[in-house]
Amino acid sequence: xxxxxxxxxxxxxxxxxxxxxxxxxxxxxxxxTSVVAGVxxxxxGQKMDDVPVFDTVNEAVKKTEANCSxxxxxxxxxxxxxxxxxxxxxxxxxxITEGIPVMDMMKVKKYISGGKSRIIGPNCxxxxxxxxxxxxxxxxxxxxxxxxxxxxxxxGTLTYEVVHQLTQKGIGQTTCIGIxxxxxxxxxxxxxLDAFQKDEQTKGIVMVGEIGGTSEEEAxxxxxxxxxxxxxxxIAGLTAPPGRRMGHAGAIISGKSGTxxxxxxxxxxxxxxxxxxxxxxxxxxxxxFKNA
Amino acid sequence: MKIHEYQAKxxxxxxxxxxPNGGVAFNSEEAIKVSDSLGxxxxxxxxxxxxxxxxxxxxxxxxxxxxxxxxxxxSILGMNLVTNQTGHEGRLxxxxxxxxxxxxxKELYLGIIPDRSTAKFVIMASEAGGMDIEEVSxxxxxxxxxxxxxxxxxxxxxxxxxxxYGLNLPAGSVKEFTGMLNSLYxxxxxxxxxxxxxxxxxxxxxxxxxxxxAKITFDDNALFRHKDILEYRDIDEEDPLxxxxxxxxxxxxxxDGNVGNMVNGAGLAMATMDIIKFAGAEPANFLDVGGGASAxxxxxxxxxxxxxxxxxGVFINIFGGILRCDVLAEGVVKAAKKTGIAVxxxxxxxxxxxxxxxxxxxxxxxxxxxxxDLQDAVGKVAAIVxx
Numbered sequence: 262x263x264x265x266x267x268x269x270x271x272x273x274x275x276x277x278x279x280x281x282x283x284x285x286x287x288x289x290x291x292x293x294t295s296v297v298a299g300v301x302x303x304x305x306g307q308k309m310d311d312v313p314v315f316d317t318v319n320e321a322v323k324k325t326e327a328n329c330s331x332x333x334x335x336x337x338x339x340x341x342x343x344x345x346x347x348x349x350x351x352x353x354x355x356x357i358t359e360g361i362p363v364m365d366m367m368k369v370k371k372y373i374s375g376g377k378s379r380i381i382g383p384n385c386x387x388x389x390x391x392x393x394x395x396x397x398x399x400x401x402x403x404x405x406x407x408x409x410x411x412x413x414x415x416x417g418t419l420t421y422e423v424v425h426q427l428t429q430k431g432i433g434q435t436t437c438i439g440i441x442x443x444x445x446x447x448x449x450x451x452x453x454l455d456a457f458q459k460d461e462q463t464k465g466i467v468m469v470g471e472i473g474g475t476s477e478e479e480a481x482x483x484x485x486x487x488x489x490x491x492x493x494x495x496i497a498g499l500t501a502p503p504g505r506r507m508g509h510a511g512a513i514i515s516g517k518s519g520t521x522x523x524x525x526x527x528x529x530x531x532x533x534x535x536x537x538x539x540x541x542x543x544x545x546x547x548x549x550f551k552n553a
Numbered sequence: 554m555k556i557h558e559y560q561a562k563x564x565x566x567x568x569x570x571x572x573p574n575g576g577v578a579f580n581s582e583e584a585i586k587v588s589d590s591l592g593x594x595x596x597x598x599x600x601x602x603x604x605x606x607x608x609x610x611x612x613x614x615x616x617x618x619x620x621x622x623x624x625x626x627x628s629i630l631g632m633n634l635v636t637n638q639t640g641h642e643g644r645l646x647x648x649x650x651x652x653x654x655x656x657x658x659k660e661l662y663l664g665i666i667p668d669r670s671t672a673k674f675v676i677m678a679s680e681a682g683g684m685d686i687e688e689v690s691x692x693x694x695x696x697x698x699x700x701x702x703x704x705x706x707x708x709x710x711x712x713x714x715x716x717x718y719g720l721n722l723p724a725g726s727v728k729e730f731t732g733m734l735n736s737l738y739x740x741x742x743x744x745x746x747x748x749x750x751x752x753x754x755x756x757x758x759x760x761x762x763x764x765x766x767a768k769i770t771f772d773d774n775a776l777f778r779h780k781d782i783l784e785y786r787d788i789d790e791e792d793p794l795x796x797x798x799x800x801x802x803x804x805x806x807x808x809d810g811n812v813g814n815m816v817n818g819a820g821l822a823m824a825t826m827d828i829i830k831f832a833g834a835e836p837a838n839f840l841d842v843g844g845g846a847s848a849x850x851x852x853x854x855x856x857x858x859x860x861x862x863x864x865x866g867v868f869i870n871i872f873g874g875i876l877r878c879d880v881l882a883e884g885v886v887k888a889a890k891k892t893g894i895a896v897x898x899x900x901x902x903x904x905x906x907x908x909x910x911x912x913x914x915x916x917x918x919x920x921x922x923x924x925x926d927l928q929d930a931v932g933k934v935a936a937i938v939x940x
Contacts, residue, residue, distance in 0.1 A: 337777060362775035363667055364745050370672040379899075379908040385790025400904070413563075418872045422927070423871070425903060435606040441765040442819060444669045469820045471820050472563070474669045480597025497823035500830050501839070504638070506839040508819025510774060536830045540928035 263390035263436045264411065264453070265353055265379070266329065270394045272300040272322045273351070275342050276333035277309050285398050286312065286395060290486035292395040297325040308499040315383040318349040328352040331396050339383065355396045356382035356447070363510070380447025384416040384509065386439040397439070405433035410550060411457035412437040413450060414469035415511070419497060421447065422468055426543035432539035432550060435463045442509030445503040450480035453552070458488050465491045465550045468533070470524055472498030473512045485531040491549050494533040496521045536537070554771045555603045556785040559650045561767035564744070565855035568736040572762045577601065584626035585619055587651040593606040594618060595654040598625045600646040602791040605768070606636030612646065615654065622651065626698050647789055655763060656905050659937045660753035661720055662686050665741045674702040676734070678716045682753035708738040725760040733762060744782060745775030794860050801853040805840060810835025811901030811938050813858035815851065817872060825870045828927060832935035838862050848884020866937040868930060873904025882910035886917045897922060897937050902932070
């Protein structure tokens with residue numbers, strides 16, 4: 262078992278002929294993901310390696326039965342690409358693109374609400390079910406298939422660090438999801454926690470947050486009420502100065518809101534095991550998950 | 554991106570939002586000219602910097618005559634203004650806004666921001682104007698009216714009425730206020746703002762509604778479609794090293810410590826700063842060279858970090874993953890030789906071919922110290938700067 266993606270996932274890549282799109286499509290194919298189509302307007306009929314390219318997502322879905330899309334389209338055109346994907350009936354839309362205007366994402370989120378599509382990201386590394394399916398830009402080889410741990414994070418390379426430490430300690434993963442570093446995103450911590458709680462194979466969860474917003478606080482409340490599996494939490498940005506955007510558009514402390522300490526306190530209250538020093542995460546996982 | 558109060562007021566005027574008469578001045582002669590053109594006293598002389606709390610810091614003063622305009626503008630221009638938002642080093646004042654004084658009956662607060670969790674815009678209004686709105690929201694949240702606006706359907710008259718009646722405005726001011734709020738929302742959406750704040754918004758003795766202050770910040774991700782706003786950028790308000798880094802597309806933020814650090818990815822960069830602190834040292838900066846870190850980015854990063862004279866040691870933490878460590882190591886060695894590093898550098902990297910990468914570093918003949926994992930690396934760099 263796993264969440265959101267598995268060996269039945271049929272991937273269409275939007276922006277497949279661009280530099281990033283090509284590189285990461287090849288990486289996904291090499292990992293074993295079933296990449297059934299690519300979309301680049303104006304390049305329909307061509308092929309990217311063995312992947313057929315279409316002009317529209319609609320056409321790609323009709324001809325290949327794709328059910329998941331991965332988006333590499335540049336920021337000014339990304340909102341358009343996401344809505345195109347949703348209208349074509351794609352169930353899972355993974356948006357890698359960094360730098361989409363906040364207002365565009367607000368409109369997209371309202372537009373797809375009530376429909377059957379789920380967005381992961383934007384500004385995220387994607388999602389991977391080790392050994393089955395990789396939809397994203399993360400290095401596949403650092404993951405260990407078979408579970409029992411689910412990982413959810415707002416960051417990219419920080420997630421790789423966390424997964425790497427788990428794998429080094431011999432702890433495998435069910436699914437790892439990067440929900441993205443933007444202020445307005447599709448899938449939330451809560452969506453992932455809920456799915457991990459319901460997934461039988463997942464026995465424990467690592468949640469990686471950072472400064473800015475209140476999503477970790479909301480997730481903590483959710484965990485207190487709904488999650489019975491052990492959760493380890495890490496928050497980046499204890500030393501971040503207030504009022505500065507720390508790389509990610511969403512990583513900013515506004516006045517007293519969005520601080521790392523506030524999030525850590527909320528997590529502690531909900532019974533989440535806190536890892537304060539990233540260097541010790543692997544050891545903490547060993548001790549917390551030893552019975553998982 | 555932040556802009557000055559006088560620039561925000563220019564945008565307000567463009568959208569028909571009432572602001573006091575006034576103009577910007579770069580020296581006391583110009584200040585007197587503006588004051589003369591207003592033709593009335595008192596006038597207010599306000600320091601223009603990208604930080605709040607200017608009044609309490611002594612950057613806003615009343616002048617009752619041309620002589621006072623001259624003396625106050627002289628004292629404010631060139632002063633190092635320290636407020637609760639500037640940090641202890643303060644900010645040099647290079648321009649002032651000279652405005653007509655108003656007869657104020659009541660001070661209100663009005664703000665618009667995007668709400669992250671609902672993905673709607675939220676208008677915040679309060680009768681507790683002129684105060685720190687965070688304090689109000691913490692101590693007396695019932696004094697803040699919040700009105701949520703769907704980004705697709707936009708603002709309707711009832712939203713504006715709800716704010717107006719919630720603020721207990723005098724009957725004669727309601728219509729003026731609702732029109733103004735509608736225009737402010739339009740400005741917010743037209744320009745992809747991330748914050749619009751008027752504190753205080755005042756009701757004058759004549760029941761006029763006027764924006765006495767104006768603060769706007771813009772979504773950096775949307776600046777590509779607002780070229781006119783880019784002209785408002787004031788490089789004087791930014792750290793020179795940060796300006797330099799932005800030319801290379803590097804995310805750099807200067808801090809007070811002495812451990813320079815370079816990391817790929819924002820989350821890992823923040824976590825690396827934190828772990829430096831845990832090891833008993835202080836980070837000198839935040840520097841994200843991007844998730845995909847190339848040799849060229851590393852070279853530019855080196856230049857920026859070493860531009861900070863407080864740096865006593867450098868910690869490079871690259872989680873390459875897909876990136877090959879031998880390629881990265883060659884890039885680091887090349888960059889180090891080119892820039893000429895005078896301080897010890899501890900490198901922790903992870904990814905394909907990591908063993909070959911470490912070998913390249915240790916055989917380079919440079920002062921490059923390799924580490925096997927995070928704990929090892931941070932211990933080494935902390936020992937260096939604390940010795």
